Amino acid sequence: MKLRKLGSIFLISALVLTGCQSSNSGKEEAAKESEKELSVVSATVSATQVLDKLDANLLGIPTTKQELPEKYKGLPEVGQAMNPDLEIVASLEPDVFVMDNMFKENVEESMKEYDINTFYFDTSTYSAFLNSIKELGKETNKEEQAAKVVEELKDVEKEAVAKKGEKEPTVAIIFGGGENFMLATETSYLGDLAKTVGAKNIATDLDTKVESPYIQFSLEQILKQNPDYILRFAHGNIEETKKSFDDAFDKNPAYKELDAVKNNKVVDLDPSIFNVSANLQVKEAITTLGEIFYGK
Incomplete structure (x- = not known):
C-alpha cells in the first residue's frame, strides 16, 4: 500500500514538473518571438524615415525622388506608395510590409493574391501619425525605440507652446491648388497641427459636424470670423497657387478688412516643411507654428 502511495506521489510530481517545464518553454518561445529581429519592406517615405529611427531591418524601400536615410540606399525598390509592385514585395519575403493607409483601397484586391503581413501606416493627421509610430513599433518588435520617437515629438510640442498665454489664437488655414481655395479643418494634417499647438481653427465654427479634411x-x-492669423498653403503647382493667393488678396479690398491682413499675420507655409500628410519633418513644422503664433 505504501509503495502504491509513493508511486502515485512520484507520478503526480513528474506530471507537475513536466507541466511547469512545458509552461516555461512556452513562455521562453514567446519571449524569443517578441525579441526576434523582423525583416521589413516599406512602400512609404514617411514610414521609412520612422523605421530608420527604430533601427529596423529593411529589405526594400519605396521608389521616390525624396531623400531616404543613407543606410537604406541601394536596397531593392518596390514601387511608389500608391501602387507598389507586390510581386517584388513578396519575393523579398518580409515579416512585415508597410504601406501608406491612404492607398489601402488601391491594393486590397491585389493583396488577396499574396500572403503578406501588411501594416497600414496612417499619416492623415499628426495624431494618427503618432499612433502609427507606436503600433509600428509593436508590429516590428521595436516598441522601446518607437516610444522614444514619440517622446521626442511630445517634447517638441511642449517647447512650441511654452510661450502660449491663456488666449487661443484663431486661425484660418487656406489650402490652395491653382485657383481653387478651401479651408483645412481639424481633421486635416495641417488643421490637426494647428490644434496641437493650441490654435483655434475657424473652420470648426463654420461647420461643427465637419468630417472632411477640407471644406468650401x-x-x-x-x-x-475675422481670424487672428491666416495660414496659406500652396499645393500642386506651388508658384501658380502662390500667385493666385496674392492676386485674390491684392485685388479684393474686402481682405484688407481682416485683422490678420492689417496686422501682417498672413503667413505662407513653407512647402519644404509642411505637407498634406505627416512625416518626421513634423518636428520643424510644430516648431514653426509655435513661432508664428507665440514668437521665437
Whole structure:
C-alpha cells in the first residue's frame, strides 16, 4: 500500500514538473518571438524615415525622388506608395510590409493574391501619425525605440507652446491648388497641427459636424470670423497657387478688412516643411507654428 502511495506521489510530481517545464518553454518561445529581429519592406517615405529611427531591418524601400536615410540606399525598390509592385514585395519575403493607409483601397484586391503581413501606416493627421509610430513599433518588435520617437515629438510640442498665454489664437488655414481655395479643418494634417499647438481653427465654427479634411468657404464667412492669423498653403503647382493667393488678396479690398491682413499675420507655409500628410519633418513644422503664433 505504501509503495502504491509513493508511486502515485512520484507520478503526480513528474506530471507537475513536466507541466511547469512545458509552461516555461512556452513562455521562453514567446519571449524569443517578441525579441526576434523582423525583416521589413516599406512602400512609404514617411514610414521609412520612422523605421530608420527604430533601427529596423529593411529589405526594400519605396521608389521616390525624396531623400531616404543613407543606410537604406541601394536596397531593392518596390514601387511608389500608391501602387507598389507586390510581386517584388513578396519575393523579398518580409515579416512585415508597410504601406501608406491612404492607398489601402488601391491594393486590397491585389493583396488577396499574396500572403503578406501588411501594416497600414496612417499619416492623415499628426495624431494618427503618432499612433502609427507606436503600433509600428509593436508590429516590428521595436516598441522601446518607437516610444522614444514619440517622446521626442511630445517634447517638441511642449517647447512650441511654452510661450502660449491663456488666449487661443484663431486661425484660418487656406489650402490652395491653382485657383481653387478651401479651408483645412481639424481633421486635416495641417488643421490637426494647428490644434496641437493650441490654435483655434475657424473652420470648426463654420461647420461643427465637419468630417472632411477640407471644406468650401466664402469670403463673407472669413470676414465674419475675422481670424487672428491666416495660414496659406500652396499645393500642386506651388508658384501658380502662390500667385493666385496674392492676386485674390491684392485685388479684393474686402481682405484688407481682416485683422490678420492689417496686422501682417498672413503667413505662407513653407512647402519644404509642411505637407498634406505627416512625416518626421513634423518636428520643424510644430516648431514653426509655435513661432508664428507665440514668437521665437
